[in-house]
Amino acid sequence: MASAASRAVDRRFRLVGFSERDGLVVRSMVRLLAGRTRDRWTAVDADPVHLVIVPVGFIGDLPPGAAAMNVALPLRADDLWSQLDRVSGQLALDEGMLRPGRSDTGEARPVAAGPGRRLQLLRWPPDALLGSDLRYLRLATMLGARPFAIDELAAKSNIPLATCHAFAAVLHANGVAQWLIDPDDPHADEGNAGLFSRIRSKLGLEGPR
Amino acid sequence: MNQEHRILFTGTIGVGKSTAVSSLLGGPLVSEAVDGDGVPVAVDHGDVVLDNGDRLRLYGTPGQRRFEPTWRALADGAMGLVVLVDHARPSPLADLAIYLENFLDLIARTGCVIGVARMHAGHEPGLDAFADVAARHGVVCPVVPVDVRDRAQVLSLVDLLLVQLESRGG
Numbered sequence: 001m002a003s004a005a006s007r008a009v010d011r012r013f014r015l016v017g018f019s020e021r022d023g024l025v026v027r028s029m030v031r032l033l034a035g036r037t038r039d040r041w042t043a044v045d046a047d048p049v050h051l052v053i054v055p056v057g058f059i060g061d062l063p064p065g066a067a068a069m070n071v072a073l074p075l076r077a078d079d080l081w082s083q084l085d086r087v088s089g090q091l092a093l094d095e096g097m098l099r100p101g102r103s104d105t106g107e108a109r110p111v112a113a114g115p116g117r118r119l120q121l122l123r124w125p126p127d128a129l130l131g132s133d134l135r136y137l138r139l140a141t142m143l144g145a146r147p148f149a150i151d152e153l154a155a156k157s158n159i160p161l162a163t164c165h166a167f168a169a170v171l172h173a174n175g176v177a178q179w180l181i182d183p184d185d186p187h188a189d190e191g192n193a194g195l196f197s198r199i200r201s202k203l204g205l206e207g208p209r
Numbered sequence: 210m211n212q213e214h215r216i217l218f219t220g221t222i223g224v225g226k227s228t229a230v231s232s233l234l235g236g237p238l239v240s241e242a243v244d245g246d247g248v249p250v251a252v253d254h255g256d257v258v259l260d261n262g263d264r265l266r267l268y269g270t271p272g273q274r275r276f277e278p279t280w281r282a283l284a285d286g287a288m289g290l291v292v293l294v295d296h297a298r299p300s301p302l303a304d305l306a307i308y309l310e311n312f313l314d315l316i317a318r319t320g321c322v323i324g325v326a327r328m329h330a331g332h333e334p335g336l337d338a339f340a341d342v343a344a345r346h347g348v349v350c351p352v353v354p355v356d357v358r359d360r361a362q363v364l365s366l367v368d369l370l371l372v373q374l375e376s377r378g379g
Binding site for chain 1 (some may be wrong): 214229233257258259260261262291320329330331335336337340341343344349350351352353364365367368369371372373374376377378
């Protein structure tokens with residue numbers, strides 16, 4: 001896998017809703033993190049941008065198509081760093097979904113979803129692919145538990161089929177999942193469904209999705 | 210007759226096993242002497258009574274070798290495992306390897322979630338290194354950062370554990 005430095009991408013962000021002084025602090029902090037964050041972030045004043053940073057509690061319109069990130073003041077470098085890297089991971093995942101047949105070395109990998117094929121997770125995916133998006137965490141968790149056909153994955157997770165297909169393609173392209181052709185029928189028995197449902201209900205958890 | 214179901218939270222001393230369970234249940238835990246091999250060891254747990262009268266018991270259990278009879282007794286028949294790793298310790302990857310080895314049977318039979326506590330952005334090892342250790346043990350399971358004081362984050366660990374169990378059917 002390529003190193004973090006070699007994968008770094010130039011990204012643009014702008015600030016919305018900050019006072020001039022707080023804005024300066026945020027920009028300075030991002031500059032100080034240069035070379036440490038996963039991507040190279042540059043502050044700009046006009047769209048298009050990859051990311052809009054707003055203060056916690058901000059109410060207002062945000063430009064469409066950009067990720068949004070809330071930051072709390074006083075600013076903590078660790079928090080800012082962590083949030084920027086999570087946004088980078090999410091952007092990489094979204095961009096990967098637009099070109100699902102490519103690995104990060106640019107080499108084409110066959111995408112072999114099809115009837116009778118199930119996707120098996122070979123290892124837990126890199127953090128950068130998952131970010132903090134609960135949908136991807138859930139899909140990866142399901143695929144780690146047993147191989148799934150994508151239509152079944154979508155039905156059981158209640159996540160749109162297109163998202164499941166795209167996520168599967170990204171996992172495959174990154175070498176962390178493989179397609180199985182006509183494996184043994186791995187359908188889970190539903191014996192404990194009632195127990196899991198009761199636990200979810202008692203703990204206030206959604207699902208099963 | 211009502212049944213008891215167990216989920217174990219394991220990890221090094223001080224990582225926050227009892228804190229995690231307490232955060233989740235919103236109250237103090239009960240200390241129980243578990244007799245694994247003629248030597249009772251005090252173990253904290255909290256209970257959830259399900260709507261059919263069954264009891265879900267969440268244990269904060271030691272996982273060190275010297276307590277092996279105790280955690281083996283608890284792992285027998287448990288429905289899943291949460292491994293908490295303290296990122297601030299000198300060798301968190303080695304810690305994880307020990308817990309995966311100790312609980313490999315339970316993990317293979319049920320499910321597992323790895324929660325990395327006290328993790329700060331940019332500090333090595335990153336989450337991917339923990340996933341590498343799991344992969345080397347043949348374990349494919351969620352690896353996520355967690356603040357054990359935050360109920361929502363602990364609940365998320367249990368949610369991912371349930372997602373695994375539901376996918377496997379049990």
